[in-house]
Amino acid sequence: xxxxxxxxxxxxxxxxxxxxxxxxxxxxxxxxxxxxxxxxxxxxxxxxxxxxxxxxxxxxxxxxxxxxxxxxxxxxxxxxxxxxxxxxxxxxxxxxxxxxxxxxxxxxxxxxxxxxxxxxxxxxxxxxxxxxxxxxxxxxxxxxxxxxxxxxxxxxxxxxxxxxxxxxxxxxxxxxxxxxxxxxxxxxxxx
Amino acid sequence: xxxxxxxxxxxxxxxxxxxxxxxxxxxxxxxxxxxxxxxxxxxxxxxxxxxxxxxxxxxxxxxxxxxxxxxxxxxxxxxxxxxxxxxxxxxxxxxxxxxxxxxxxxxxxxxxxxxxxxxxxxxxxxxxxxxxxxxxxxxxxxxxxxxxxxxxxxxxxxxxxxxxxxxxxxxxxxxx
Numbered sequence: 001x002x003x004x005x006x007x008x009x010x011x012x013x014x015x016x017x018x019x020x021x022x023x024x025x026x027x028x029x030x031x032x033x034x035x036x037x038x039x040x041x042x043x044x045x046x047x048x049x050x051x052x053x054x055x056x057x058x059x060x061x062x063x064x065x066x067x068x069x070x071x072x073x074x075x076x077x078x079x080x081x082x083x084x085x086x087x088x089x090x091x092x093x094x095x096x097x098x099x100x101x102x103x104x105x106x107x108x109x110x111x112x113x114x115x116x117x118x119x120x121x122x123x124x125x126x127x128x129x130x131x132x133x134x135x136x137x138x139x140x141x142x143x144x145x146x147x148x149x150x151x152x153x154x155x156x157x158x159x160x161x162x163x164x165x166x167x168x169x170x171x172x173x174x175x176x177x178x179x180x181x182x183x184x185x186x187x188x189x190x191x
Numbered sequence: 192x193x194x195x196x197x198x199x200x201x202x203x204x205x206x207x208x209x210x211x212x213x214x215x216x217x218x219x220x221x222x223x224x225x226x227x228x229x230x231x232x233x234x235x236x237x238x239x240x241x242x243x244x245x246x247x248x249x250x251x252x253x254x255x256x257x258x259x260x261x262x263x264x265x266x267x268x269x270x271x272x273x274x275x276x277x278x279x280x281x282x283x284x285x286x287x288x289x290x291x292x293x294x295x296x297x298x299x300x301x302x303x304x305x306x307x308x309x310x311x312x313x314x315x316x317x318x319x320x321x322x323x324x325x326x327x328x329x330x331x332x333x334x335x336x337x338x339x340x341x342x343x344x345x346x347x348x349x350x351x352x353x354x355x356x357x358x359x360x361x362x363x364x365x366x367x
Contacts, residue, residue, distance in 0.1 A: 007266030010245030015274030070235020075338030078243035087249035133325030138354025140319025157275030169316020177324030
């Protein structure tokens with residue numbers, strides 16, 4: 001693939017998912033609920049589960065889990081049919097320069113293998129980027145009651161002020177990590 | 192056998208069927224049938240392909256976004272919001288219903304009763320944003336990345352489940 005699908009093609013198509021799900025069955029576009037459904041589906045005795053995870057996930061969450069499975073398959077098909085985009089090679093020169101200055105050398109694939117690979121998972125780098133990063137995504141999404149799809153797309157489109165507050169929070173957190181944590185952490189981790 | 196939990200309004204998310212309350216149960220049942228599930232699966236496939244082909248699943252693109260060095264991510268999220276907002280207006284103006292004939296009623300996000308007004312949104316949002324900045328993927332793209340062959344993202348999903356689980360344990364002690 002020579003470059004990413006342009007934003008003015010991808011964005012509107014992603015936006016159409018909101019009315020499509022509503023008309024199909026009154027569903028709200030929100031993917032982080034699936035993390036809750038997956039937790040509720042963990043085969044543990046009910047007594048070991050917090051009340052928040054005790055519900056009939058197979059009934060209320062089935063459609064959304066199937067939807068997420070579709071996304072997983074779509075990721076597979078895109079890779080098979082069109083080849084995985086070499087995203088790192090195509091980002092802006094400024095971003096590349098900033099990241100190189102922090103010690104990133106490998107700009108291939110959809111994420112740098114210096115940070116995301118099976119071999120770094122057990123190292124401090126993997127713990128910070130995959131384990132802590134993933135944990136905060138899961139905790140924050142449920143605390144905020146939604147993620148990028150639920151708040152930034154569905155919520156903002158419905159002009160809900162709580163969603164705007166959440167999206168401002170998303171950016172505050174992301175900017176803090178990028179501009180404060182990265183300069184302190186990455187040079188040491190990637191040395 | 193799982194038990195239905197009592198709903199705790201402050202902690203519940205608005206991910207219920209977007210139809211009048213009395214019609215939520217039948218709307219849910221009709222979406223659990225084969226053909227409806229196939230439709231959700233296919234929309235998911237299309238979305239997963241879009242996620243990868245537009246590179247919103249890319250850690251590099253998220254960095255570009257948080258460094259304000261490209262319009263790409265802003266263009267995608269912005270145009271998605273505009274299209275979704277116009278669609279919602281059309282649904283409202285034209286009184287469009289679901290395929291099964293239920294009226295569409297978009298549920299509103301609640302402010303919560305904490306004295307720290309909206310704490311769950313700005314605090315929870317900032318926590319989510321920190322995670323997004325690190326792992327470079329939000330929940331939807333995490334699934335797409337696993338499909339595209341990034342096996343390590345499975346660990347990311349398990350970590351996100353752990354985060355969800357810890358939230359479930361401590362939620363009553365957090366301001367909402």
